[in-house]
Amino acid sequence: MTPPALELDGLEVGYGAVSAVRGLSLHVNEGELVGLIGPNGAGKSTTLLAIMGALPIRAGDVRLAGTSIRGRDPERIARAGVALVPEGRRIYAELTVEENLRLGLAGRRERAGADADLQAVQDLFPVTREVRHRQAGALSGGQQQQLAIARALVARPRLLLLDEPSLGLAPKIVDVVFEALAEIRRREIAVLLVEQRAQRTVALADRTYVLANGELRLVLTPADAADTDKMVAAYLS
Amino acid sequence: MSAFLASFFSDLRDPQVQIDAIGLGAVYALMAVGIGLVFGVLRLVNFAYGQLIMAGAFSLALASEWDWPAWAGIVLCFAVVLALSLAMERLVFRPLRLQSPAVMLVATFAVAFLLQSIALLWFGPLGKPAASLATLNRPVTVGDVDIRKITIVAILLSALCLLALVLMLARTSLGLQMRAAAMDFQTARLLGVRANTVIGAAVVISGLLAAVVAVILTVQFPLVTPGFALQDTIIVLAGVVVGGMNRLLSATLGGFAIGYVSGLLSGALPTDQSQYLPSFVFGLVILVLLLRPGGLFTRGAATVERV
Numbered sequence: 001m002t003p004p005a006l007e008l009d010g011l012e013v014g015y016g017a018v019s020a021v022r023g024l025s026l027h028v029n030e031g032e033l034v035g036l037i038g039p040n041g042a043g044k045s046t047t048l049l050a051i052m053g054a055l056p057i058r059a060g061d062v063r064l065a066g067t068s069i070r071g072r073d074p075e076r077i078a079r080a081g082v083a084l085v086p087e088g089r090r091i092y093a094e095l096t097v098e099e100n101l102r103l104g105l106a107g108r109r110e111r112a113g114a115d116a117d118l119q120a121v122q123d124l125f126p127v128t129r130e131v132r133h134r135q136a137g138a139l140s141g142g143q144q145q146q147l148a149i150a151r152a153l154v155a156r157p158r159l160l161l162l163d164e165p166s167l168g169l170a171p172k173i174v175d176v177v178f179e180a181l182a183e184i185r186r187r188e189i190a191v192l193l194v195e196q197r198a199q200r201t202v203a204l205a206d207r208t209y210v211l212a213n214g215e216l217r218l219v220l221t222p223a224d225a226a227d228t229d230k231m232v233a234a235y236l237s
Numbered sequence: 238m239s240a241f242l243a244s245f246f247s248d249l250r251d252p253q254v255q256i257d258a259i260g261l262g263a264v265y266a267l268m269a270v271g272i273g274l275v276f277g278v279l280r281l282v283n284f285a286y287g288q289l290i291m292a293g294a295f296s297l298a299l300a301s302e303w304d305w306p307a308w309a310g311i312v313l314c315f316a317v318v319l320a321l322s323l324a325m326e327r328l329v330f331r332p333l334r335l336q337s338p339a340v341m342l343v344a345t346f347a348v349a350f351l352l353q354s355i356a357l358l359w360f361g362p363l364g365k366p367a368a369s370l371a372t373l374n375r376p377v378t379v380g381d382v383d384i385r386k387i388t389i390v391a392i393l394l395s396a397l398c399l400l401a402l403v404l405m406l407a408r409t410s411l412g413l414q415m416r417a418a419a420m421d422f423q424t425a426r427l428l429g430v431r432a433n434t435v436i437g438a439a440v441v442i443s444g445l446l447a448a449v450v451a452v453i454l455t456v457q458f459p460l461v462t463p464g465f466a467l468q469d470t471i472i473v474l475a476g477v478v479v480g481g482m483n484r485l486l487s488a489t490l491g492g493f494a495i496g497y498v499s500g501l502l503s504g505a506l507p508t509d510q511s512q513y514l515p516s517f518v519f520g521l522v523i524l525v526l527l528l529r530p531g532g533l534f535t536r537g538a539a540t541v542e543r544v
Contacts, residue, residue: 084427092424104428106414106425106428
């Protein structure tokens with residue numbers, strides 16, 4: 001049996017006296033799209049940043065396809081095939097759209113095929129081609145979000161981490177983002193999706209973990225998406 | 238007083254004074270870029286930049302003492318300045334990278350005075366002459382203006398270095414990564430940009446520029462002392478702050494502007510008043526900072542975070 005694309009094993013992350021994430025274990029198999037939901041402050045973004053090596057891990061382990069990446073620098077983890085679409089997009093407002101995309105190439109393991117991948121990503125998000133010479137800061141929120149996802153994809157990641165990609169977007173744009181996520185899943189990239197839109201995430205994902213107060217509360221399947229009681233209970237428990 | 242002002246302003250328009258001022262502005266612009274590049278990726282004001290130039294100048298002086306040909310002296314100067322830059326990065330900047338900007342600034346003060354003391358121990362307070370390139374001090378006559386060759390060399394060399402740097406930053410993927418790291422280092426690392434690569438590149442380019450400045454300044458001021466380039470560095474730092482520290486372009490323009498203004502003032506002030514030059518220059522600096530604290534060449538408000 002092949003090891004999961006991502007495996008968290010008893011993860012503890014935190015700065016001060018209290019850990020923001022406590023004893024979190026979860027896994028994302030190759031080709032799976034897995035959701036991570038929970039109220040504000042539950043530790044979702046903290047988990048993603050810890051996977052990327054941007055926050056210190058106190059205990060537990062992070063394994064990529066069976067190999068521990070705990071303690072590595074963010075750039076090494078990115079180059080090992082993990083791409084993050086960060087909270088708030090973190091687009092370089094003063095750079096052009098194309099320059100932002102090309103920055104994503106920094107995370108590639110090999111140079112070969114970079115141009116082809118750039119083309120393919122621009123096909124998936126045509127807006128990144130249409131306005132490629134414009135300053136990214138001049139784009140709408142929805143366009144910036146597409147650019148952030150596109151920038152992560154040009155790195156040809158094995159594992160894609162998304163931090164609330166639908167935050168602050170108009171409903172129509174949210175549809176675009178979720179369609180893109182479905183397309184990414186078809187490309188056999190393992191995805192860990194942090195979201196506030198619980199119902200939609202549970203319906204889309206192979207499996208959704210519910211996090212509250214830094215701890216895992218329960219695991220939901222797509223069948224639970226229609227079960228309003230269970231969804232509400234997941235948040236209020 | 239009015240006679241003084243009249244001669245002052247007519248001297249300002251003197252083409253000779255203008256050319257020399259542009260030459261000084263060009264050298265200071267290079268120094269500003271050297272300081273600004275490292276500041277961009279490390280948020281570190283390298284006060285020891287002048288001592289890199291001083292070390293390069295002493296290399297040229299030693300080479301001329303040993304009767305090395307001029308090219309060999311220049312090679313030695315580049316080698317010494319580059320080695321020293323890399324050592325500074327590895328031994329001081331890198332271990333302190335996560336500390337506050339204040340800690341890093343004080344550390345570079347310490348490095349600056351350490352290097353200056355070493356120079357004092359090795360070469361004494363009187364310094365050494367660097368004579369191999371002295372012929373560049375001879376003037377060429379253009380129309381009815383005498384221009385020292387080194388002034389022309391300084392302007393061309395600076396323009397060439399700045400052009401090469403702009404092309405590198407705009408066209409190469411390393412340049413793109415350096416720009417991104419200067420804007421948001423954390424995100425750049427999350428995208429896979431290697432911190433050590435962009436910092437190393439900034440330190441190396443900054444060192445190369447310091448070596449170029451060392452060559453130009455030793456021709457203009459052939460007596461190399463342990464305090465060589467110290468005052469220039471302080472003036473350039475003021476210029477960089479005046480121009481706007483958080484962007485390379487505004488920092489460079491600030492460096493050029495303060496060099497140009499210093500050049501004009503030193504050309505136009507009567508010789509017996511020239512000791513007041515720094516007072517005039519820094520008076521202007523204070524005035525500009527009071528009126529535009531975010532920088533002369535920046536738009537919008539300054540970000541406090543990027544001290």
